[in-house]
Amino acid sequence: MLPGTLDLLILSTLESGSAHGYAIMEAIWSKSGELFRVEEGALYPALHRLQIKGWLAADWGISEANRRAKFYRLTPSGKKQLAREQEDWRRIALGMRRVIEGV
């Protein structure tokens, strides 16, 4: 996984709605076609970092399995950040493809 991409993955996962840490991990795993596996040691620090930056907000809620869990959701500034990062990523990916595959 490219450095710096974890933030984008998390923000994208939360675009569709709030989720707790485990669910985010699962979602990245399944949506990436079981390519990206995020370690707990990286996920939780990242979640808290994004929260400090004000892009995520967190509330305690009850999960589908009836457990108390911390749910993360995008804040308005998080949504703006996501759009920015998606744009950046598209440009990088396009550039990479042009260079590597000569398209």
Add this chain to the structure above:
Amino acid sequence: MTWLVSLFQRFQSLRNRRQLDRDLEDELGAHLAFKQSYFEKEGLSPEEAVRRARLAVGNPTIWKESTREQWSFAWLESLWQDVVFGTRILLKDRIFTTVALITLAIGVGGNAAIFTLLNSLLWRGLPVRDPQQLVRIRVIHLPPTDRAWINGRATAPKERRRIPFQLFEALGKQDLFEGVFGIAGEDTAVAEIAGAPYQVRICTVTGSYFPVLGVEPGAGRLLTPGDDVAGGPSTGWGAVISDAMWTRLFDRRADTIGTRIAVERIPFKIIGVAPPRFHGVNPGVEPDMWLPVSVLETMFPKSHWRSDVGLWMLETVARLKPGVGIDQARQQIVSMSQPLLEGVKPPALRAEDEKHFLAMKLDLVSARSGFSYLVEIFSPALWTLMAAVGGVLLIAATNLTNLLLARSTARRQEISVRLALGASPNRIRRQLLVESTLLAAAGTGLGIIFAQWLVDALVKAASSAEDPIRLEAPVDWNVLVFLAIVLSAVVLIAGWAPAWSAVRGVIHEGTKAHAGSRTATYFRSSLIVVQIAFSLVLLGGAGLLLASLRSLLREATGFDTTHTVFVSPDLFNAGISRERMPGAYATLLREARQLPGVRGAAWTMYVPFTGALETLTIELPSHPEATLNERMVYSHQVTDGYFASAGIPVIAGHDFAPRGSGGPKGAIVSENLAKKFFGSPQAALGQRLKPGNLDWTQIVGVAADAKFQNIREPDPFTVYTSYWEQQTTLGMALVLNYSGPREPLVSALRILFEKEAGRSPFTQVSTLPENIASSVATERTLAALLTAFAVFALVIAATGLAGLLSYTVQVKRREIGIRIALGATPGLIAGQLHRYCLRLAVVGIASGGLLSFWLRRAIETYLFRTDPGDWIVWLSVCALILLCAVGAGAIPARRAARLDPMRVLRLD
């Protein structure tokens, strides 16, 4: 803005540490539960699911830690940890910490104290409007014949600080300045307030003093030019009192303004109070009262300072116009010098004297911080002390370096364990630096307390009963910045090397056993050499000052010092008028001579060595070619019997005649004056001379030389005149030659004075040894302090040396053990250590000797009849250092010689 939000969030989390930890715990719990139920769905047993979940998550502490770090100021927290850890370590190692703190406290305290004093004398701005615009007027390029005596050596003075009144008035008319004011002087006077007499310090100033300074009154109003007119304003003389005096004598009552008082029996009205922080423009002198300068004419009816251009009486300060810089103003005033001086040229100057007079230049220097006579007296001493305490601090800091280095060697094990547990070398370095910073900060704190004590002690030591020094020496920004610089210097010197070498030593341990300790030993022994060198310089300086003090105290004065006592009653303020004074003096003299135990008594103008001095220019018809300066002599008025009572032999001719005896009139001159102008005492008899404003007279006697103003100067050329003939002096002192106890004699005199005056006068009693001792108080204090600091430095150096040797023995114990096992005698082992010790001492002495040779000029000016190369002093200092070196080596050498080879080898 995001960084602001995150900063806020972090601060929030700092406050809610517990809450954050609980949240993280819960989040981890939930995560594990999800993982576990996932594995259970896969078909694993609950126990197996828990195990697999834990395995998948890995070490939860690590990610909890890194998550928590997101929230906090990680470096701040780990710094806090370092501080807590460092404090604990320092508290545990009590002896080390105590020694380090004491050395630092003395080193820093000495520096802080001397700096505070220098600051308040030299750099603190006066509490007046725009002090940076104030300049002091001075006269430079003085005639080459001008002489000043410093420590018994004639030197050419650099400046005259006072100017004649007429020049002052001319300066006031220049449009270079916004305003000009003058100060005639500070003096002790007697003020009568509500019927009771008080001794107060008065400051006589021109009426422009307060307006030009721009000071606002604390109460009432301040002096103005309208208060300062010859003969006094029509409403009577006005006086301004200090805030301290308002509190002390008037309880800060509002009706103080308008109170009628008398100063030296002249009626005054208190017109106002100066603001609390204002103590005049001379730091060290805090006047109780400001009086207009014109009152001096009423106080001393015979002085003609307003018209006499030969009287340089006003210290003058000017305020530059806004926007005018000092350099610009200086250029202008220098170019105006000649016309201005032309206006105050003394009449009938010889051509050469006139040329020199007009060649003088007016100049100005900043008076932002005021100008104090204290600066001239004490600032060289303070600078010497500053250099000394700087050296002491350097020694204290290097000693701390040594202590820390030794400790980091001892802590090698702790450090290697921490490195092995994953602490980064930088973290350990930082922790060691935090430790030395803690030590330095605590030492500085103690040092500030010590400094306050030292400042008080120094001011007290420099004060005398006649000249009390009141100095406000607050800790201001200058002092704080200085302390911060000192603190960082100590940390830099003491903390850096140990922090680096500790970690390096441990890292290299595995590859090169003990090799690192060799460079460390070199470094440490060079530090010892530096300490010994500085100790030598300090001890040498202290020794020279002590030798100089001894020759000062042994200097022959010309007086009989053992059987004389000087008693000065203030008869004028006790009620005897000017007219009645000569009669009262005559009566009292007759009565005093009849007291039991009195062998001789006389009135004299001076109590020797209290600093009083009057000069006059004599005219000698026999020597028309003598220059003005050659004819400038000390003037002394005494009564008959003075020379016998003071123990000064009359070599030729005879003493003055008693009052009203009709005996021959005339003057008596000192032996050196007689020899210089007439060849011999006998030849001087009968020669005519005119002393200053007095009438022509002839020499009737020649007295042996005697010093009376300053013990450091050569025997002064003196002209004695008889009080009974001239009667120009108001306050006289009674000199008595007596045998038996002093106290009953003084009490008997007090009764006589009270009977004569109708009221008990203020009376001062002193003896010559007392006066000499207090006139050398500065030298004594300087010598005592320098000695104390030097001894302290030597003690530090000696303990440092002892520490280094113990360390060497510790490091080399294997080698020593093997050598003992191979048959080396204890004497051989101990001798080797002693030789090492002496070698360090000798190298230290040699480098210190070079340093002292280089510094010898700096101390020369403080020495009285003492050669900076005085071999007795230097030999004793070297012997003392060698003795200390041997002493410091004794215990480690003994320990080395007694090493048990078997135990040493088994331990390793």
